[in-house]
Amino acid sequence: MSPLYLFILVASAMAExxxxxxxxSPTSMTAECQRxxxxxxxxxxxxxxxxQVTCVALISRVWDNPLSDTRSVTSSRYIESDLAPKQYxxxxxxxxxxxxxxxxxWDTCRRGAETFNCFNQSIxxxxxxxxxxxxxTDLQHRQVLTDCIDFLxxxxxxxxxILRQDFPNHPRGRCLLRCFLIREKLYSEAIGLAPFRVVVxxxxxxxxxxxxxxxRRCVHRLQRQYLDRCTLAARIAAECFGDLVWHLRxxxxxxxxxxxxxxxxxxxx
Numbered sequence: 001m002s003p004l005y006l007f008i009l010v011a012s013a014m015a016e017x018x019x020x021x022x023x024x025s026p027t028s029m030t031a032e033c034q035r036x037x038x039x040x041x042x043x044x045x046x047x048x049x050x051x052q053v054t055c056v057a058l059i060s061r062v063w064d065n066p067l068s069d070t071r072s073v074t075s076s077r078y079i080e081s082d083l084a085p086k087q088y089x090x091x092x093x094x095x096x097x098x099x100x101x102x103x104x105x106w107d108t109c110r111r112g113a114e115t116f117n118c119f120n121q122s123i124x125x126x127x128x129x130x131x132x133x134x135x136x137t138d139l140q141h142r143q144v145l146t147d148c149i150d151f152l153x154x155x156x157x158x159x160x161x162i163l164r165q166d167f168p169n170h171p172r173g174r175c176l177l178r179c180f181l182i183r184e185k186l187y188s189e190a191i192g193l194a195p196f197r198v199v200v201x202x203x204x205x206x207x208x209x210x211x212x213x214x215x216r217r218c219v220h221r222l223q224r225q226y227l228d229r230c231t232l233a234a235r236i237a238a239e240c241f242g243d244l245v246w247h248l249r250x251x252x253x254x255x256x257x258x259x260x261x262x263x264x265x266x267x268x269x
Contacts, residue, residue: 022133023132024132025128026078026129027128027129036055039052051108057112057115057116060078079126092118099115099118144180148179148180148183152172152175152176154172163249163252166249167234167237175230177234181236181237187219198215199211199215202242215240218236
């Protein structure tokens with residue numbers, strides 16, 4: 001099935017503007033998958049055709065394709081449950097562990113269907129027609145970083161220095177962080193903070209409401225210090241957005257030169 005998933009990943013990456021904020025509903029994602037897979041159009045609540053569940057989960061970023069596993073944090077947005085969150089997650093994790101033990105990792109479509117059944121056991125409804133923010137993939141993050149490196153005209157040697165010193169400790173590294181946050185539409189001086197997008201993008205867990213409030217307080221604290229724009233954005237990324245800076249370093253760590261990074265991105269397309 002890997003050619004199918006590669007096609008879906010490439011089609012999704014090419015169809016979406018790398019700087020746009022993308023919102024999709026389960027209904028629209030189901031229709032998208034039915035076009036990819038060549039199946040007749042049907043409502044997502046109707047019986048699922050082979051691989052449709054996994055396809056929708058992949059497009060919605062619920063499914064981690066290399067691990068053949070689900071991201072339970074992002075998937076919980078789409079459902080309503082009559083159970084208390086803690087009780088629901090305990091049942092869900094028990095069911096997901098059983099699926100991992102009984103369904104081979106290579107059998108992606110079956111594992112996706114069984115995973116969906118785990119989510120479906122204790123819910124009262126699915127928000128089929130509500131549009132949800134779709135987080136970017138690592139490939140799309142790399143594309144945004146590449147654009148920012150080109151936009152700021154950072155040569156390979158300076159990018160190496162930024163990685164050695166860490167983004168917030170390097171003047172141009174701070175501006176690179178600012179460019180990334182703006183183009184990912186997570187924060188800017190014009191629009192302010194987008195805390196829900198940050199929480200979903202970083203895969204925060206159950207306490208997302210508290211996390212959003214903590215972010216707001218952190219950003220307001222830094223804004224009161226009257227920092228320059230690049231320093232402010234870099235400190236927001238480092239101090240308010242958890243492991244974001246570490247993750248960006250990881251994305252660039254194997255491609256410290258701009259030409260290498262660009263060639264790696266293009267190899268996926």
